[in-house]
Amino acid sequence: VDKTELVYRLANTDSVYFLSRPRRFGKSLLVSTLEAYFQGKKDLFKGLAMERLEKDWNVYPVFHIDFSLTKYTTLFDLQEQLNLFLLRCEKVYGAEKEEKTPAARLQGMIRRAYEQTGLPVVVLIDEYDAPLLDSNSNIPLQQELRNELRKFFSPLKGLGQYLRFLFITGISKFSQMSIFSELNSLKNISMRDDFSAICGITERELLDELRPDIERMALANGETYEAACAHLKRQYDGYHFSKHCEDIYNPFSLCNAFDAKEYKNFWFSTGTPTFLIDLLQETDFDVRQLEGVEATDEQFDAPTERVTSPIPVLYQSGYLTIKGYDPEFQVYRLAYPNGEVRKGFIESLLPAYLELPGQSSTFYVVSFIRDLRKGDIESCLERTRSFFASIPNDLENKTEKHY
Structure with missing residues (x-):
């Protein structure tokens, strides 16, 4: 590129x-x-x-x-x-x-x-x-x-x-x-819009210059070319670094996916967001608001040592990105950039808020979905009861941890 x-x-x-x-x-x-x-x-x-x-x-x-x-x-x-x-x-x-x-x-x-x-x-x-x-x-x-x-x-x-x-x-x-x-x-x-694509890979660059890589990816995973494009977009696309920025793919994940011929969480797995999760807990931020939260330019410029909201740090670290801009009120709308970050971040959040019984958060969710697809209602109900039982009594209030 x-x-x-x-x-x-x-x-x-x-x-x-x-x-x-x-x-x-x-x-x-x-x-x-x-x-x-x-x-x-x-x-x-x-x-x-x-x-x-x-x-x-x-x-x-x-x-x-x-x-x-x-x-x-x-x-x-x-x-x-x-x-x-x-x-x-x-x-x-x-x-x-x-x-x-x-x-x-x-x-x-x-x-x-x-x-x-x-x-x-x-x-x-x-x-x-x-x-x-x-x-x-x-x-x-x-x-x-x-x-x-x-x-x-x-x-x-x-x-x-x-x-x-x-x-x-x-x-x-x-x-x-x-x-x-x-x-x-x-x-x-x-x-700035004029330099928003100086790092990362745009969708145009992906389709124009990396088509052979997409074709090899599709062949390795038994997909059509169109399905591979959609899969890559869903997993690694979605970054925006300015008001009118075109879609940016995560270059690290994209290159590793092409090399391994797999749709894994390559970028997320290279760094655990422990500091960010601690910051969410310290500020008692409602994690349900991460998808669609709004922020101003002033919030992005707030000094880290005096931060009162974790949002600017989450944005700069790549766990949230710009998804829209309201020029009337000069407000940015932020959300998870793509499937890789959404899945990885939520899985990292679960152990911080819940004591899942003897399983990792990933395995617990996978088991629940499998039971649901098999129609095993009894197992689903048992896992649901265990899930709610894992919530400590001191969190049963209207704080962000409880939700």
């Missing part, structure tokens, strides 16, 4: 961007594409839109830091990651002994790269919020990590004359962590 026309537009329209997308949605691939483009690697874009659009192919100095490469359980983990990044770049552009702090080293490195090459510098920051998401359950550590990141990136504001392009990706919106609050020119393209 060729996204390079969008990449070219991104690289040549403005210079300082932030993009929020769920995990495993192609952010790192986008960053790698930008890196190759700014390094002038024309041969990698042969046959793509970028080859036609770009004429100069300048080779800019590129600094690329990926925060997803390690886990952050201590402040030292972050400091070590920053040091490794700086050492790698200093091998190319040198270092000054007066530069003691990570921020001073970053500032000096950018200036030297500019002076040595005569070209402005490109800075690519991938998954900036990985340290903060790793420390969700340890607020004091999270505050330390946030302060360390803020100090490290603080010189960027005063280095505009040396920068060609600055691009930051993450799951949480930048305003939630206040790390880049000093970058007044930072443009958040996370919910």
Whole structure:
């Protein structure tokens, strides 16, 4: 799937961007594409839109830091990651002994790269919020990590004359962590229509460019081509990241489904939403409202540390997506994006609210449906009685847990 026309537009329209997308949605691939483009690697874009659009192919100095490469359980983990990044770049552009702090080293490195090459510098920051998401359950550590990141990136504001392009990706919106609050020119393209399809696979791209994969999928599962298209749409489609965004398929699940020739919950199985379920319980949110809940722009921008609703976090994490927009009241309607997320999330919710007798939530539901289809009413009634008996007495009220 060729996204390079969008990449070219991104690289040549403005210079300082932030993009929020769920995990495993192609952010790192986008960053790698930008890196190759700014390094002038024309041969990698042969046959793509970028080859036609770009004429100069300048080779800019590129600094690329990926925060997803390690886990952050201590402040030292972050400091070590920053040091490794700086050492790698200093091998190319040198270092000054007066530069003691990570921020001073970053500032000096950018200036030297500019002076040595005569070209402005490109800075690519991938998954900036990985340290903060790793420390969700340890607020004091999270505050330390946030302060360390803020100090490290603080010189960027005063280095505009040396920068060609600055691009930051993450799951949480930048305003939630206040790390880049000093970058007044930072443009958040996370919910813009013109860049809504820069990550993920659109339905048009799926049908036009991946038809052979769909045909192989259909053959492996004894389906027609049309049935396979419908199955893929039901299972993996449904993401929208702006008011007028076309349908976006989950790229991780789609590619894994084509590889395995099966319709499994590939994306959901790579991460348990424990933090989100805890947040739902802490805020006593009525989980019945997740399908069709409404939200405003202000809610999406609420700082995580002062969150009163789990909805923005569920949206940014990919468990809810935009399904409609009311321009009169400027309200978004959200819901589960597709069958994979709906099934996986509900199955994850059940153990948190119920004590199912000796079975996993998935097996319990499957057994109930099988009994119902066989016409085994007695077993259905017994499972229903067991289900209601599993609800603790202290939840028999009008709270969200009870329902």
